[in-house]
Amino acid sequence: MKTFLSTMALFSLCLCGCGNAKKSAENINESGDMREVQQHSTAERKKFSNSGFDVKEHTGDDAFAHSNKFGKTYRHSSLLLSYSEDDEQAEWVCYELTKEEATASGKRSNNFMQDPIIPTGSAQPYEYRNSGYDKGHLAPSADMKFDRQAMQNSFYMSNITPQTHKLNTGIWNNLEQQCRFWARVFNRVHIVTGPVLNIDPKKKKKLTYTDYGIEKKSNITIPEHYYKIVFDNAEPEIKMIAFLIPNTNDVKGSYFDYAVSVDHLEELTGIDFFSNLPLKVQEQYESSVDVEPWKKFTNKGKQYNKY
Numbered sequence: 001m002k003t004f005l006s007t008m009a010l011f012s013l014c015l016c017g018c019g020n021a022k023k024s025a026e027n028i029n030e031s032g033d034m035r036e037v038q039q040h041s042t043a044e045r046k047k048f049s050n051s052g053f054d055v056k057e058h059t060g061d062d063a064f065a066h067s068n069k070f071g072k073t074y075r076h077s078s079l080l081l082s083y084s085e086d087d088e089q090a091e092w093v094c095y096e097l098t099k100e101e102a103t104a105s106g107k108r109s110n111n112f113m114q115d116p117i118i119p120t121g122s123a124q125p126y127e128y129r130n131s132g133y134d135k136g137h138l139a140p141s142a143d144m145k146f147d148r149q150a151m152q153n154s155f156y157m158s159n160i161t162p163q164t165h166k167l168n169t170g171i172w173n174n175l176e177q178q179c180r181f182w183a184r185v186f187n188r189v190h191i192v193t194g195p196v197l198n199i200d201p202k203k204k205k206k207l208t209y210t211d212y213g214i215e216k217k218s219n220i221t222i223p224e225h226y227y228k229i230v231f232d233n234a235e236p237e238i239k240m241i242a243f244l245i246p247n248t249n250d251v252k253g254s255y256f257d258y259a260v261s262v263d264h265l266e267e268l269t270g271i272d273f274f275s276n277l278p279l280k281v282q283e284q285y286e287s288s289v290d291v292e293p294w295k296k297f298t299n300k301g302k303q304y305n306k307y
Helices: 002-015 042-049 147-155 164-170 171-186 260-270 277-287
Strands: 071-073 078-082 090-096 134-137 160-163 188-195 207-210 214-221 226-231 238-245
Touching: 078 188, 090 160, 090 171, 134 164, 160 164, 160 214, 164 171, 171 188, 171 226, 171 238, 238 260, 238 277
Parallel strands: none
Antiparallel strands: 071 078, 078 090, 090 188, 134 160, 188 226, 207 214, 226 238
16 A cells, blocks of 8 residues: 555656656665656646646756657656657656765666666667767766666666767866756756657667668667756846757757757657646746856866766
8 A cells, every 4th residue: 555655646746747857766775676757748837837736846857847759757866757659768857966976975787777767678788889989878877876776777778879989078068067066056957858750750760780780670760969057046146048059970069058948948849848837937947048147157167077
């Protein structure tokens, strides 16, 4: 009975898109029948969006809801993700990153494996062999050093995507480090990140790999761009910033050069980000690009839990 009630409580939290669930592997049974999270209908989201909502009070990985374009939503103990079976990767991963988590000193796992909670099966590590692309993390492993299971969550293949080596080890890694710095400065930030998968099916490119010397084609889509949204929902200055960075080997410059509005990302991806925010609040923070409140707090080249 306790297991049943606990499962129902988890679904209730995820359905409402807000909560204060702790991020310990002890709270959530990773080995059980985990857990496709049902999404609100558009009408329900709009109804909820117009109700009372104190942005500042919402904490936890599931504090804010995001719609699905191609995927289904699943929950791990340290993050939520929307997994697209047709693309064999997540269309978004979201989580809260606190100051304590951003400064944790756990060890990197490097244990890539198929995600056990995806009922259709996620991609496999061998499908990246000799592909010419890195196994790029969406939620970086350095954000998950606070807990052994959280670290393993980041190495499930549902959180992995084909990135060029230049992007993965360059500007994308710099942005990830900057997000950890912002978590230190602002005490917590909410992060949504993913590939742009809203591509004409005829133009989608799939990852090829070698299996015992034989070239094979996987079902893993090679994204042309990646995005990341960072939301600081605490006083004294509530703010949101988004980035859209090309998945190329000649990407250069600062991540601030790739700042865009969340509205622009929603048009590209077909995803309604932060869908449980009041509509007026969405309009306020998602429609513009303002990097200045974020530029005031940069890591100035210092490394915070690199990789």
